[in-house]
Amino acid sequence: MPTVRLLTDRLPPGPWIFGRQVDEPTTAPNGALVEIEDASGRFVGHGLYNASSDIRLRVLSRGRRSAWDRPVEALRQMIATSARLRSKTLRLGDNSDMWRVVHAEGDDLPGLIIDRMGDCYVVEYHSLGFWRLRNEVEKALTAITDGATVLHRVPQNVRNQENFDPEEEEATVEGRWLNEGGISYPVIPGYGHKTGWFCDQRDNRQVIGALCRGRVVLDLCCNAGGFALQAAKNGAHSVTAVDLDEDVLERTKMAVDKNNLDVTIEHEDIFHNLRRRAHEGQRADVVILDPHKLIRGRSSLEEGKEKYLDMNALALGAVAQGGLLATYSCSGALDLPTFLGVVFQAARRAERTIKILTIQGAGADHPQRPDFPRSRYLKGALLHVD
Numbered sequence: 001m002p003t004v005r006l007l008t009d010r011l012p013p014g015p016w017i018f019g020r021q022v023d024e025p026t027t028a029p030n031g032a033l034v035e036i037e038d039a040s041g042r043f044v045g046h047g048l049y050n051a052s053s054d055i056r057l058r059v060l061s062r063g064r065r066s067a068w069d070r071p072v073e074a075l076r077q078m079i080a081t082s083a084r085l086r087s088k089t090l091r092l093g094d095n096s097d098m099w100r101v102v103h104a105e106g107d108d109l110p111g112l113i114i115d116r117m118g119d120c121y122v123v124e125y126h127s128l129g130f131w132r133l134r135n136e137v138e139k140a141l142t143a144i145t146d147g148a149t150v151l152h153r154v155p156q157n158v159r160n161q162e163n164f165d166p167e168e169e170e171a172t173v174e175g176r177w178l179n180e181g182g183i184s185y186p187v188i189p190g191y192g193h194k195t196g197w198f199c200d201q202r203d204n205r206q207v208i209g210a211l212c213r214g215r216v217v218l219d220l221c222c223n224a225g226g227f228a229l230q231a232a233k234n235g236a237h238s239v240t241a242v243d244l245d246e247d248v249l250e251r252t253k254m255a256v257d258k259n260n261l262d263v264t265i266e267h268e269d270i271f272h273n274l275r276r277r278a279h280e281g282q283r284a285d286v287v288i289l290d291p292h293k294l295i296r297g298r299s300s301l302e303e304g305k306e307k308y309l310d311m312n313a314l315a316l317g318a319v320a321q322g323g324l325l326a327t328y329s330c331s332g333a334l335d336l337p338t339f340l341g342v343v344f345q346a347a348r349r350a351e352r353t354i355k356i357l358t359i360q361g362a363g364a365d366h367p368q369r370p371d372f373p374r375s376r377y378l379k380g381a382l383l384h385v386d
Helices: 071-089 128-132 134-144 156-162 199-210 226-233 246-258 270-280 298-317 336-350
Strands: 003-006 016-018 033-037 043-049 055-062 098-103 112-117 120-125 149-153 176-180 183-187 216-220 238-243 264-267 284-289 319-329 354-361 379-385
Touching (some): 003 043, 071 134, 098 199, 128 134, 134 149, 183 246, 199 226, 216 226, 226 238, 226 246, 270 298, 298 336
Parallel strands (some): 003 033, 216 238, 216 284
Antiparallel strands (some): 112 120, 176 183, 319 379
């Protein structure tokens, strides 16, 4: 196994080690599983190396030598352990067909994301090293679920950051009806945003849905209607779902019809929609604001904060007196205190008084590392608005 040496006598905290922290050049090829040594030549862990990425090393183990001396066995064991946590301990299969099996850094497999969608696993690679282990990843998953379909995906931004082209045509599967919280949704695994479904909001959709009974509900950036349909199922007085993406709205309509629910669907940019509502004096008892990822990295942080500020100010203006706003951000580069600061600023702009009722995040199938704040990428706040 190749060796990569650090420039310090201590392994830095967290799962990422950057280029400025590594003694280079090294003989390790890109994507290799390597032994990590400190500046004095002492073994300090295992990791995946890529000289073409600013994240030079993704740390898999620390301290003493571990099972990664036998990488195939180690990978299979860790994936199996992660799967058991979801199925046996959390019992996620009791009320859903869709959940995250491996949450990258949160499961000590940095750069590897696996979502289960019925009989299909969608694997998203954020590391060249794991991409080179994809055959072993697939074998580990088919050992858990015999006959499962495994789809392998490399997002375009990862191809740029990790500097590799998979040079393989991505497999596709037909859409299927899958259950979440008693509702059937049309899902195409591996298609569209992320892996095909936002598993991270599963618990929040049910929590917010339960608060919607008898209330007028507005679901902004509704995507495939996850929040909207839960609100309708829980007896909302009326539900309106808004998005600019015609494709996701078509799937929302299919789900509405399949589940025999009543949801009004509006194909419109949310800024235009909210300004029109303000002009017409329309307000809702419960407003949900769950936009796509607005901040890709530090270079777009300030621009993204302005967008969050603008949309939250408009959304607060659409909430009826004494109503609720559930607002979210899935931008990992935006931490919770900063996000809440933006929301408070938006309340001042909208001239509304708010109280935080609860802070929300991703479900338990998205475990978090205390030493890696970015693993807590999804953040949300349920607000009372006066």
